[in-house]
Amino acid sequence: MTTGNFENWAGKILDIGPIYPFVGWEFILFILALVFWLGWHAMQFRVESQEFHEGVEKIGNPDGMRKALDRNGD
Amino acid sequence: MDTEFGAINVLFTEFYYWVTVVIMFLIHVGFCVYEVGASRRKHHMHTLMKNTMVIPVVTVTFYLFGWWIYSAFPNGPGFTGGMVAAPFAEPWSELMGPHMGGAPATDAVTAADTALWARLNGVFWAAFLLFSWTTASIVSGACIERIRSGAFWVLAALIGSVLWILDASWGWHPQGWMVRLLGYHDAYASGVVHAIAGGFALGILLVLGPRIGKFRADGTPRNINPHNPWLVTVGLFLIYTGFWGFYAACNIPIFDVQSGDGVFYSATNIYLGPTSLSAITFNFIMALAGGMMSTYVVSKGNPFWTYSGGLAGIIATSAGNDLYHPVQALLLGAVIPVIVYKLHYWVERRFKIDDAVGAVAVHGYAGFLGVVAAGILLWGYPSSPDSSFAVVTPWGNFIGAVIMFWVLGFIPGWISAKVLQAFGVLRIPREVEIAGLDIVTDLDSEQESKEVSASVRQAAKSAGLVG
Numbered sequence: 001m002t003t004g005n006f007e008n009w010a011g012k013i014l015d016i017g018p019i020y021p022f023v024g025w026e027f028i029l030f031i032l033a034l035v036f037w038l039g040w041h042a043m044q045f046r047v048e049s050q051e052f053h054e055g056v057e058k059i060g061n062p063d064g065m066r067k068a069l070d071r072n073g074d
Numbered sequence: 075m076d077t078e079f080g081a082i083n084v085l086f087t088e089f090y091y092w093v094t095v096v097i098m099f100l101i102h103v104g105f106c107v108y109e110v111g112a113s114r115r116k117h118h119m120h121t122l123m124k125n126t127m128v129i130p131v132v133t134v135t136f137y138l139f140g141w142w143i144y145s146a147f148p149n150g151p152g153f154t155g156g157m158v159a160a161p162f163a164e165p166w167s168e169l170m171g172p173h174m175g176g177a178p179a180t181d182a183v184t185a186a187d188t189a190l191w192a193r194l195n196g197v198f199w200a201a202f203l204l205f206s207w208t209t210a211s212i213v214s215g216a217c218i219e220r221i222r223s224g225a226f227w228v229l230a231a232l233i234g235s236v237l238w239i240l241d242a243s244w245g246w247h248p249q250g251w252m253v254r255l256l257g258y259h260d261a262y263a264s265g266v267v268h269a270i271a272g273g274f275a276l277g278i279l280l281v282l283g284p285r286i287g288k289f290r291a292d293g294t295p296r297n298i299n300p301h302n303p304w305l306v307t308v309g310l311f312l313i314y315t316g317f318w319g320f321y322a323a324c325n326i327p328i329f330d331v332q333s334g335d336g337v338f339y340s341a342t343n344i345y346l347g348p349t350s351l352s353a354i355t356f357n358f359i360m361a362l363a364g365g366m367m368s369t370y371v372v373s374k375g376n377p378f379w380t381y382s383g384g385l386a387g388i389i390a391t392s393a394g395n396d397l398y399h400p401v402q403a404l405l406l407g408a409v410i411p412v413i414v415y416k417l418h419y420w421v422e423r424r425f426k427i428d429d430a431v432g433a434v435a436v437h438g439y440a441g442f443l444g445v446v447a448a449g450i451l452l453w454g455y456p457s458s459p460d461s462s463f464a465v466v467t468p469w470g471n472f473i474g475a476v477i478m479f480w481v482l483g484f485i486p487g488w489i490s491a492k493v494l495q496a497f498g499v500l501r502i503p504r505e506v507e508i509a510g511l512d513i514v515t516d517l518d519s520e521q522e523s524k525e526v527s528a529s530v531r532q533a534a535k536s537a538g539l540v541g
Contacts, residue, residue: 005179014076016174017188023179026166030138033165037134045224045499051514052503058517059509068509071516072116 075175075189083328084193090327091197097319098204100312102129105211108309109218111302112431116510117219118301124223125214131227132210132234136203138165140235144202147243150251158249162191169195201323202242205267206234208320212271213487215431217278219285219511222502225494232490233274241266241482245474248346248458257457257464258474261343262324262354262392264444265478272438273483276427281491282500284428286507295422298430303377310381314362317388321354321395333459345458349396360400361391361407368408372415379415382432386411386440393448393471397455406447414439438479445475 003021059068075081106125113121142163149155161183162169168179175192178185210230217226245252246266252258260266289295300306325341331348332338340348365387366380373379387407395403418435421427449471457463464470494500506513534540
């Protein structure tokens with residue numbers, strides 16, 4: 001059993017092509033990468049909006065804003 | 075790989091590009107350090123992460139489609155002429171992974187494809203990828219302290235993995251239509267990397283608006299000073315250092331440049347025209363010197379502008395640094411940064427553009443003017459070893475500069491920022507901008523520190539160490 005496309009280095013090297021496992025699954029891997037990328041943006045937008053919401057709740061009142069300005073300056 | 079010379083050439087070329095990638099990494103380190111220094115303390119960690127995350131976002135997208143775009147669209151003009159097949163660059167190709175260069179596993183690529191690309195595809199991809207990070211990083215600095223990171227990362231993918239690489243396919247490819255029809259010459263990417271990124275940033279800034287407090291009620295600008303000027307200059311020093319790798323990566327190290335009978339091995343520029351590492355080393359340093367000297371004087375010794383002027387000097391001469399005389403590089407590298415410096419403040423006052431780090435000026439204006447200057451200084455030079463291609467002309471390079479800065483830079487930047495603005499995700503909330511992007515984490519860590527401190531004091535008290 002092997003996940004690769006070759007079983008040893010003893011033969012003619014020029015007969016060896018791709019050396020990563022699961023040759024033939026490249027399009028599936030591409031789709032997985034695409035989903036990973038787009039999913040990351042979607043999750044990141046959600047996390048960032050939540051962070052801003054939390055920030056506005058903490059400082060979106062005169063007392064909170066005064067504290068923030070005292071702490072961080074202008 | 076079946077002859078000694080062929081194998082050494084391929085393995086050397088593979089190693090050569092790998093080294094350029096490592097050196098170019100310093101450009102990104104420099105941009106991050108620079109931006110952190112330029113931002114105010116209340117924003118600085120978010121500023122760091124905004125630019126740091128360019129690395130993964132642009133890397134993934136450049137793997138998925140950026141590298142393929144470069145090889146697919148040289149035909150032109152524009153999008154006409156049909157696409158060129160580039161099976162080695164498709165993200166599902168066996169050649170977009172570790173490969174020994176032997177028998178193909180599928181019919182999608184030929185034995186000739188695998189023999190040529192197996193050991194070069196990864197390092198070529200990475201060298202172009204590092205240029206991609208640079209384009210996004212240039213944009214990053216201009217919009218600090220008020221753009222949402224999520225919005226910026228979408229824009230980073232657009233400039234880094236679509237727009238700049240499309241312009242490279244048109245004007246920075248041995249068969250690019252801008253080279254073939256316009257005689258466009260931009261050997262070290264004044265236009266294809268810097269002008270487009272500057273134009274894109276300007277389009278975004280117009281929609282994004284200035285930082286709170288940047289302009290007085292009468293419209294005159296205030297200086298928002300960096301929280302750490304020393305860090306800003308270290309960042310620029312790192313960019314200078316990484317720029318050496320950028321230049322080397324624009325060359326092909328060993329190539330037979332002799333047309334017809336005979337063989338003559340030389341380094342070439344991206345268009346396969348002969349040049350040498352010595353040529354670009356002369357000109358890189360002389361242009362840097364020119365830019366630093368002139369901006370030191372014009373800015374009255376301002377460190378930020380002196381360092382940026384050196385960078386602008388290199389960018390201003392990059393289009394022709396394969397062919398210029400070093401004194402030409404010195405003088406051009408001195409004059410253009412002064413124009414850029416003046417233009418930055420004029421645009422700021424006239425259009426209320428808040429370019430926080432001068433990126434539009436140093437990269438955009440210097441890149442644009444550098445391309446125009448190369449068209450004049452190299453008038454009549456061959457743009458390619460292929461004698462059927464148009465020669466370099468002032469009008470060919472001027473049109474090219476307009477395509478880079480305005481058509482592929484400014485317009486897409488303005489439109490994409492408008493779209494993000496329409497969805498309400500372009501700019502951070504006003505309260506967060508005033509209090510600081512790091513406010514939530516700052517308040518949380520303050521609370522955590524208080525808790526830890528209280529617990530330590532309690533432990534000391536329990537042990538009888540304090541009264």
